[in-house]
Amino acid sequence: MSGEPAVERAKRLKYDPYLQVKKRIEMLESEGHPTDKIELRVVGGTWSFYPQKYQAWFVKRCFDACNNGHAMSFKTSHVQNEKARYRIVGLSVETRPDFITPSEIKRLRKLGVTMVELGVQSIYDDILKKNLRGHGVKETISATKLLKDAGFKVLYQMMPNLYGSSSARDLKMFKTLFTDSRFQPDLLKIYPCALLKSAPLFHVWRKGGYRPYAEKQLISLVRAIKKTVPYYVRIQRIARDIPSKSIAAGPAKISNLRQLVGGHCKCIRCREVKGNYDPKEKLYLFRQNYQASSGQEIFLSFENKNRSKLYSLLRFRITSQNTAIIREIHTYGQLQPIAQDQDVGGFASNISPQHKGLGKKLIAEAEKISRREFKVKKIAVISGVGARRYYRKLEYKLEKTYMVKNLG
Template identity: 30%
Template sequence: MTVEDEYLTARLGKMYMVPSKEVVATSEAADKHLRAFEQGCEEWMSYHAQPHTEEDLEGFEQFVVALLSGPEFKSEKEYESRIQAVRRQFKTTLSKPQIVRAYYRLRDAERIERSPSFERITTKKAVRSNSGVVVITIVTAPGRFSCPNDCYYCPDEPGQPRSYLSTEPAVARANQNEFDPVRQFYDRAGTLAKQGHTVDKVEIIVLGGTWSHYPRDYQEEFCRDLFYAANTFDERLSKLGQKGEGAAQTRERRPLLEEQKLNEKAVTKIIGLTLETRPDHITPAEVRRLRRYGCTRVQIGVQHTDDAVLAYVNRGHDRAAAVRATRLLKTCGFKVDLHLMPDLPSSDTEKDWAMFQDVLHGEDLQADHWKIYPCEVTPFTRIETWYKEGKYIPYTEKDPRLLTELLARVKAEVHPWIRLNRVIRDIPEVSIVAGNSLTNLRQAIFEVLKSRGQCCRCIRCREVRDWPETTDGLRLRVREYRSSSGTEFFISIEGGHRGFGGGATQRALAGGQKATKREKKERKSALRDASAQAEMKAAAKAASAAGGTREERKKAAAAALAAAAAQKTSAPVEVEQEADEENATLYGLLRLRFNDDPRAPSPVFPELSGCALIRELHVYGALVAAGREESSRSLADDRPQHIGIGKTLMGTAELIAAAHGFQKISVIAGVGVRNYYRKLGYCLRVSAANITPLCTLDLCQGWAASAASNLNPGSCTHPCRSSPGAHSIETRPSALKILNPIFP
């Protein structure tokens, strides 16, 4: 018996795995799916069975030395031109992982100087890390305990956790590592490192069945193993080509809380942990457990808000359960990610549009993140039988444009404080029997939006990513809205308008913020259309107010249109300004919450009584120093993230909280960022049960009083300002003092 076999997390994965060859295919689609999974496993084994010799590596190094013999690359075009010349010189073509491995071997041996431009260009799939963190998905073990329910659309493939298919990338990787969380972490983190990513700030997303239904001892060990894997992972060795245990400094695994404590100072820090469960499993006891594990965000499968649709697919809970779960999680400071499924059996486009309107414009389900999963018919589901019998035909199957049009309408209305993490499930086409099979659905939606002069204002589409602007174009915004028995403040630092249509990355393709002539023309056209629509609405309102005969109403409308025409300038300034404000590039965000009765005793965390809650702080991308010309940017520029954006957002949140009479703030801090908050004066407080560590800060009464009276904390003379926990806005160092705050 090996050391790893002693751990429950390793045993359960192996115990409930079922080799694909032993699975009985219940349909032709299932057989096709299983053959695809087998082929993927064989390719993975073949790839890992071909190690490079030392002679191979020396050849790779010579290639890289020749590639870097010239000056720093100024563009990807220049890089491609030079690498083509080197390929002709050596008469060989190397893959990116081979080039990256050779580069880091040379750099580690100090045989070459660091090349920032090379590192940026060779970072494969930069989207994996240019949101400020790298995301690693870990999948829990299969078994009947993975979910107690039997939703009719949910796949139940033997040997896989409920609701997941073996061909999905993260699940395939879990199978290859026998569902051992440590091996999964090493595998994925090592791959990211070899692709050029810096694996120092990691967000873990745990998928697989219903987390709350797994055995408690398995949950404890699983989360312990996540922190252990991060604490022992060696990015440098991974970049040099080692994998698995070879890329880790292995040692005995310690208890969960000890591994968490070690992670506070580890090289690879877990800054966020997301767990997935059902809304009817969210209870005060479950919330306490989630916090003990280090969880900061919870994904809950709402799926739909129409109770009749939920009952038809045997979901097992109603809308009210989702409302209660969202309220309890937000009241305790968690971030909430809703799963929504259009095109379910018994639903249609009208019901799905009503669902999205419910979660967008109601207070009860105002979430922070969404995952949209259009229903797809897959093997091992009840609805596969329904589809064969003609009882259920997805409307996407009848006309694919229906789904694209629906989601384009939804994305055009999404609030700036919501992040759309997904608009499609990560299921390969080979495993889809019916329903949406458009794997680039997000891009198709962007094309529809662009053709209409519209855009998505969600967080993901506005993140700065790779091409920032100068600091003198940034500003601070505060948006206020109601949600789940509380008031939320979405505080953000934003830049210029990011254009219509696609996501944040598309802005960078032409080299920064500059728009093409076509984009400018489309933008002006869209603004004119918006202005005309506003005028027509005003005219209709005037006609309605006038009353009387039809002729009198027509005259009133005509007069309103004439007045609008007389006041109109060459450009619809007001409409343009509104578009800029809601569609601006996003550099950082903070979520501040005031519960409606903050001083009431909390049934979950008594420590939160009287606290304002900071539920999220996230900084994206990088900045260029103020006054720097766009033309002087180059790929050689480093992208430092730590220049004061986070401190500015924290200071603003503290100011707003103090102005509303709060004297305490609590932050739901990921384990790996606790020290960041300690530097800002926050301290870690632990409940009597020693299971709910919370980062809190006391706002001194003198500071709070002065802030509440005139928003000028500098007038406070309380002695706490010279103490280690002093936190007045003046003590928050920031490179962004030029920001112009905009309040709603």
């Protein structure tokens, strides 16, 4: 909505995807950030609702911007990006659970999407109905399974303080996310309900039918929620960048909610090594198995002994059809440029764990587990277009939209 930083940047550039990407890269470079590995996030409501031709044009123009050119076809823009200066290693979109179907999954993969943010909001049908969401819990359950079986990372946007809910019920909802195998998102955004003056809920509030949480109540709730989050989940954000002048009342006006909540939890974001890297610190390989959407999820990570520092992670899935797919691999620490003309593992750095072969070791472990424990003959990776060359060096080959390796 108007006022949010990304929206204001887009408005200034007349929503031109090519210019938005180019200007964002220029801004990051001017601030001294490496820009050769790009995780591109497309925001703006229900992506799947837009006309398909517009979606293809929009994404192609994003690739063109990273390729510094104007490709004749969508496929060519992907091929060019594999060797481009600015490589798109991840691409995410937002959509509603009821828009996710097998055909939509195929289209998203053709675009190069690797992560989907689902506007789940609640896992209670009565709350969804009361807030006019237009979908139910069964659509969330179905979408989650379809996406995970296809290898996508799945992010849930959840909304405490919805009309008809309570703080006790909200806390129970978040606990259920990680105890009920039908849900189990990989990432989480906690967006407290914002009482906008332009929304129908505003009129309900004025008549006394809705009451936003008090500031202390919301902070206490989010602290309790953070305690429920397991090691394999990342809390991406707490609160949205909605201008406070657009919010009529309630704690959604708080712009620094994460800071007020404070404290560290077990989530990935709280444990990422960031700049706190010690090359002499001993690393340990951790493994966690859990059931999710009728499949087996396996989370591998390199961490320090007490798990307070997370260096690298890999999550992969054994589906109900006994196929193996790597859904995410990420090494944290200070961002290092792509090691040009180097073998996998790249150059050594004393300031970051990146390019030290941690990802390669996790991939080898995932391959070994798939082959020995599940007797799988092939393993696939939902690779970002710009990361395909990395997997080719590990003997993976492009099959349709996935990188695939025979395990023998």
